[in-house]
Amino acid sequence: MAFIQSNRMSGVSGSIIRELFKMTAAPDMISFAGGNPSPDTFPTAEMAAIANDALLHRGASMLQYGFTEGFSPLRDALKSYLKGKHGFPKEGDELITVSGGQQAADLTSKVLLNEGDAVLCEELSFVGVLNTFRSYGAKLVGVKMEPDGMNVADLEQKIQANPKAKLIYIIPNFQNPTGFTTSLEKRKQIYALAQRYDLMILEDDPYGELRYEGEFLPPFKSMDTDGRVIFGGSFSKTMAPALRVGFLVAESSLMKRMVVAKQTEDVHTATLTQEICYRYMTEHDFEGHLKDIRKLYAVKCKRMLDDMEQRFSPAITFNRPQGGLFVTAFLPEGMDAWPFVQEGIARKVACVPGVAFVMDPSVPSNAFRMNFSMPSLEQIDQGTEILGKLTYEWCK
Amino acid sequence: MAFIQSNRMSGVSGSIIRELFKMTAAPDMISFAGGNPSPDTFPTAEMAAIANDALLHRGASMLQYGFTEGFSPLRDALKSYLKGKHGFPKEGDELITVSGGQQAADLTSKVLLNEGDAVLCEELSFVGVLNTFRSYGAKLVGVKMEPDGMNVADLEQKIQANPKAKLIYIIPNFQNPTGFTTSLEKRKQIYALAQRYDLMILEDDPYGELRYEGEFLPPFKSMDTDGRVIFGGSFSKTMAPALRVGFLVAESSLMKRMVVAKQTEDVHTATLTQEICYRYMTEHDFEGHLKDIRKLYAVKCKRMLDDMEQRFSPAITFNRPQGGLFVTAFLPEGMDAWPFVQEGIARKVACVPGVAFVMDPSVPSNAFRMNFSMPSLEQIDQGTEILGKLTYEWCK
Numbered sequence: 001m002a003f004i005q006s007n008r009m010s011g012v013s014g015s016i017i018r019e020l021f022k023m024t025a026a027p028d029m030i031s032f033a034g035g036n037p038s039p040d041t042f043p044t045a046e047m048a049a050i051a052n053d054a055l056l057h058r059g060a061s062m063l064q065y066g067f068t069e070g071f072s073p074l075r076d077a078l079k080s081y082l083k084g085k086h087g088f089p090k091e092g093d094e095l096i097t098v099s100g101g102q103q104a105a106d107l108t109s110k111v112l113l114n115e116g117d118a119v120l121c122e123e124l125s126f127v128g129v130l131n132t133f134r135s136y137g138a139k140l141v142g143v144k145m146e147p148d149g150m151n152v153a154d155l156e157q158k159i160q161a162n163p164k165a166k167l168i169y170i171i172p173n174f175q176n177p178t179g180f181t182t183s184l185e186k187r188k189q190i191y192a193l194a195q196r197y198d199l200m201i202l203e204d205d206p207y208g209e210l211r212y213e214g215e216f217l218p219p220f221k222s223m224d225t226d227g228r229v230i231f232g233g234s235f236s237k238t239m240a241p242a243l244r245v246g247f248l249v250a251e252s253s254l255m256k257r258m259v260v261a262k263q264t265e266d267v268h269t270a271t272l273t274q275e276i277c278y279r280y281m282t283e284h285d286f287e288g289h290l291k292d293i294r295k296l297y298a299v300k301c302k303r304m305l306d307d308m309e310q311r312f313s314p315a316i317t318f319n320r321p322q323g324g325l326f327v328t329a330f331l332p333e334g335m336d337a338w339p340f341v342q343e344g345i346a347r348k349v350a351c352v353p354g355v356a357f358v359m360d361p362s363v364p365s366n367a368f369r370m371n372f373s374m375p376s377l378e379q380i381d382q383g384t385e386i387l388g389k390l391t392y393e394w395c396k
Numbered sequence: 397m398a399f400i401q402s403n404r405m406s407g408v409s410g411s412i413i414r415e416l417f418k419m420t421a422a423p424d425m426i427s428f429a430g431g432n433p434s435p436d437t438f439p440t441a442e443m444a445a446i447a448n449d450a451l452l453h454r455g456a457s458m459l460q461y462g463f464t465e466g467f468s469p470l471r472d473a474l475k476s477y478l479k480g481k482h483g484f485p486k487e488g489d490e491l492i493t494v495s496g497g498q499q500a501a502d503l504t505s506k507v508l509l510n511e512g513d514a515v516l517c518e519e520l521s522f523v524g525v526l527n528t529f530r531s532y533g534a535k536l537v538g539v540k541m542e543p544d545g546m547n548v549a550d551l552e553q554k555i556q557a558n559p560k561a562k563l564i565y566i567i568p569n570f571q572n573p574t575g576f577t578t579s580l581e582k583r584k585q586i587y588a589l590a591q592r593y594d595l596m597i598l599e600d601d602p603y604g605e606l607r608y609e610g611e612f613l614p615p616f617k618s619m620d621t622d623g624r625v626i627f628g629g630s631f632s633k634t635m636a637p638a639l640r641v642g643f644l645v646a647e648s649s650l651m652k653r654m655v656v657a658k659q660t661e662d663v664h665t666a667t668l669t670q671e672i673c674y675r676y677m678t679e680h681d682f683e684g685h686l687k688d689i690r691k692l693y694a695v696k697c698k699r700m701l702d703d704m705e706q707r708f709s710p711a712i713t714f715n716r717p718q719g720g721l722f723v724t725a726f727l728p729e730g731m732d733a734w735p736f737v738q739e740g741i742a743r744k745v746a747c748v749p750g751v752a753f754v755m756d757p758s759v760p761s762n763a764f765r766m767n768f769s770m771p772s773l774e775q776i777d778q779g780t781e782i783l784g785k786l787t788y789e790w791c792k
Contacts, residue, residue: 044455059440063636
């Protein structure tokens with residue numbers, strides 16, 4: 001029997017990245033292709049002690065069905081943490097925990113998007129969430145990206161051209177893949193546009209804590225007076241990804257529908273992993289832990305950028321991210337980065353081609369994404385050396 | 397700003413059960429309303445030791461991003477367990493782990509169902525999964541339920557009446573809420589109908605291990621020659637629900653699409669909770685543990701049924717389930733069980749009214765569901781005593 005898949009799934013494929021990961025699995029490959037945090041940042045001993053204690057002494061509450069809204073102590077800890085740092089959740093907002101930041105995008109899509117609705121996305125943007133939008137039959141509309149965020153004129157023009165525009169999707173800090181951060185000025189302008197055209201904003205902020213230079217900027221959610229911003233956060237980069245714990249802040253009547261949607265998907269997020277986040281946040285030096293992570297990545301980030309400046313052909317352009325896990329470099333306009341990346345892999349250095357992050361993968365992209373959190377400093381030196389030579393060959 | 401929710405979510409509400417749980421939270425309430433396994437069945441000490449050891453000694457692999465398909469050792473252990481017990485996965489099938497049994501229904505819906513497609517369901521059926529189907533805009537078609545499973549003539553008639561019929565949804569063992577088990581004869585007939593009309597079957601089996609009497613019956617999946625059966629299983633009742641670990645077996649080309657769908661929802665299931673299931677299954681006496689659970693519940697089940705036989709008015713009908721967590725009783729035809737359940741709650745005994753489990757909640761149901769896994773034997777005695785009196789008052 002050949003099954004017939006739903007229309008909504010027919011536009012979703014993950015093949016390029018999958019093919020790529022197969023190619024990069026060779027043991028002598030230097031990989032800048034991943035998006036993983038460094039395992040050196042995982043507080044494993046503390047987590048082991050928390051898990052052991054919680055299961056031994058409060059097993060029933062760790063293991064019985066929990067609330068869809070999340071584990072209450074963690075929700076309370078997150079509310080007070082975000083309130084202190086950013087001034088929200090405000091009156092009329094609610095916070096729930098979710099099964100990783102990805103689920104924040106999924107619940108947003110399920111509750112808000114009809115098939116054919118348009119989502120305005122940074123072009124390039126994170127393929128995982130683009131696929132979530134695709135899986136609900138949404139139309140992706142790419143907005144031109146600049147080092148300080150979306151081109152606002154292009155955003156407005158695209159909104160006007162798409163009467164079914166419903167949602168703006170933004171990764172405001174150290175965006176994946178570009179590493180770009182939306183400036184305060186643009187945050188205000190984009191929020192004003194959302195108001196003018198009555199759009200929702202999904203603010204996806206997995207990297208916000210990972211700032212190595214410059215000033216923290218206020219989230220869209222902190223300037224939200226209308227309940228139109230949905231804020232998604234994650235422990236994947238501040239604790240560990242395989243715990244699969246994230247959180248979501250939204251206006252409470254919208255949140256009620258998201259909770260019903262979550263119930264239909266996975267009932268609730270695992271309690272033990274929420275307990276680990278909760279107790280690490282409240283019983284250990286969470287701020288000190290974040291500082292340590294920033295210190296580790298700051299060194300790798302600087303090394304990657306300095307190496308690129310020294311070794312890459314001047315024909316290659318890139319911006320210096322102030323945080324996050326990634327930098328994206330661009331071949332000269334009109335070139336396709338996919339054969340460049342393939343040649344890099346042949347020489348044992350892997351990156352991700354920009355085509356993985358575009359709205360329409362049939363159009364070539366001149367971008368390639370490089371990750372600096374996973375490789376060692378030595379690997380960064382070796383890999384950029386090899387890629388640097390390749391850029392000179394490619395841009396003769 | 398008032399947000400406009402998607403069409404697909406407009407038909408989904410969980411309000412009756414939510415209202416009910418608020419009412420049943422009183423400390424002196426005897427609750428037969430839950431669906432929880434008994435915390436006495438959770439192997440907390442073993443889980444604590446596993447979690448501690450895994451995080452201490454293999455922290456990086458427990459905590460880094462994992463495969464969407466699941467944690468390989470657990471997948472292998474499940475494959476060999478199911479193969480030994482049921483003869484599948486067969487050649488051409490694949491098994492993945494999911495974030496609880498609920499996600500098996502969600503991925504099935506996302507990949508197979510277009511808005512307007514019809515799903516044939518046992519009427520009554522589990523509201524959580526009915527809401528999953530609703531959340532993808534599917535049309536629910538109820539099929540008359542008998543103590544040995546769906547009425548097969550009614551199933552065929554409903555298939556013929558619904559040209560967009562795509563999926564049959566069945567909980568084959570100790571069904572929620574009825575406690576009914578589909579007989580071997582009917583399994584064969586229903587599978588033959590699925591072949592004749594080219595339908596898929598979602599076989600949702602969270603209770604299959606909880607048989608207290610009689611013989612284990614072969615799953616639909618074990619007789620599936622066409623790849624049309626999707627089998628969903630869960631550790632919620634055999635290990636613990638808040639681990640949120642389930643599994644899914646399906647034909648491999650379909651499974652590839654489900655894996656892409658899962659990636660858009662939660663990337664992968666938490667690794668630590670999968671490790672706990674894996675090592676408990678393989679390093680501890682899992683079979684002995686299942687026997688202990690069956691022994692505990694068998695006593696509660698028998699007590700509930702014996703009490704009901706002695707104390708309920710003969711006007712009340714019910715079947716003796718041979719396993720699971722639930723028995724559903726029926727008021728005389730035409731009566732509405734909702735005011736009956738409300739009066740029970742006023743007298744401090746809670747059940748769930750059948751209206752929570754129907755396709756169309758605007759039509760009254762004469763059923764009420766009683767859970768026997770959570771209450772103590774004393775509570776079962778006291779609660780059935782009170783409800784028994786009520787049945788005589790109600791059916792004068």
